[in-house]
Amino acid sequence: MRFITAAALAALIAAPAMAEGWKDDYKVLKFGVLSGENEKDRIARYTPLEKYLEKKLGIEVEIFTAGNYDGVIQALAADQIEIARLGSSSYAAAYTATNGGVVPTLTDIKQDGTTGYYSIVVTRCDSGIKSLEDAKGKVHAFADPDSTSGYAVPYWNMVNKEGFKPEEHFGTVTFGGSHEADVQGVYNGTFDTASTYQNNDVNGIYQRMEAKGMIDAGQICKIWQSPEITTGPWTFRKNLPADMIEDVTVAIEEFAVEDVEGFKAYSSFDPEDKNPKVGFERVDADRYQWIVDMRAWIKAERRKSSS
Structure with missing residues (x-):
């Protein structure tokens, strides 16, 4: 009887520690966000999610930022962060850098049920440039080599759909470093055209910059x-505990419902947007395989060009 009582007591003492599971090994959850906008605005958008996850999961949460997309990708590959909010192309880059060692779980979903956005090319409205053909011989800026909408998708479409190689069509091709830098460069006259993105005609990078007073309205077309x-998806390292991936995924899923104002900040809610983001949808690696393949094609094209 004494043995049974001692064993039961030992089990009771051990139970709280065992119940924590993966939290015993991961006291801090670090998530990375890409450099699509300036760091101040990135932090402002993601801080409500950071605070929500700390309360929901009962652990410390830290936001990780870097000066370019590759900094976040390499931090994920080097096990320096656990999770990152990636674009489709940066997910593909992380997938390649880790030999498939990442797991996508969630993407944003809009009010109408769609989960997409668009790459666009912009210019100053007073530039006289009305099409990509008009931009021949001009200075074009892509955002970042690991950007989906700021590089991979427009580059692939220019070659395979529009019928020209950017390096041959434009007078100069460069990288602005981020979407905001691209738009700011066009606004300032540094670039004639630039690749960026929008969700629709009232919600995108240049529209947000107008709303924040960074550029005057009506100057970018x-x-x-x-x-x-x-x-792009919320992406975890595959070498994390499966229950950790699921618990954090569920917490992020519930963010939109449990912290409505915080989700508005995260999603850059615009009351004029008739199709705002409203939550998240589960995704898997198959959803992004075409992006992985597209990046492989772009790399092969680069090798051909340099040989």
Whole structure:
């Protein structure tokens, strides 16, 4: 009887520690966000989610930022962060860098049930440039080599749909470093055209910049738009505990319902947007395989060009 009582007591003492599961090994959850906008605005958008996850999961949560997309991708590959909010192309880059060692779980979903957005090319409205053909010989800026809408999708479409190689069509091709830098460069006259993205005609990078007073309204115009792109995923390292991936995924899923104002900040809610983001949808690796294949094609084209 004494043995049974001691064993039961030991089990009771051990139970709280065992119940924590993966939290015993992961006292801090670090998530990375891409450099699509300036760091101040990135932090402002993701801080409500950071605070929500801390309360929901009962652990410390930290936001990780880097000066470019590759910084976040490499941090994920080097096990320096556990999760990242990636674009489709940066997910593909992380998938390649880790030999498939990442797991996509969620993407944003809009009010009408769609989960996509668009790559666009913009210019100053007073530039006289009305099409990609008009931009021949001009200075064009892509956003970042690991950007879906700011590089991979427009580059692939220019070659395979529009019938020209950007390096041969434009007078100069460069990288602005981020979507905001691309738009700001066009606004300032540094670039004639630039690749960026929008969700629709009232919600996108340049529209947000107008709303924030970074640029004057009515100065930036769209001259090209891609087919719809699946929004990038929340992506975990595959070497994390499966229950950790599921618990954090569920917590993020519930964010839109349990912290409505925080989700508005995260999603850059615009009351004029008739099709705002309303939550998340589960995704898997198959959803993004075409992006992985597209990136492989772009790399092969680069090798051919340099040989």
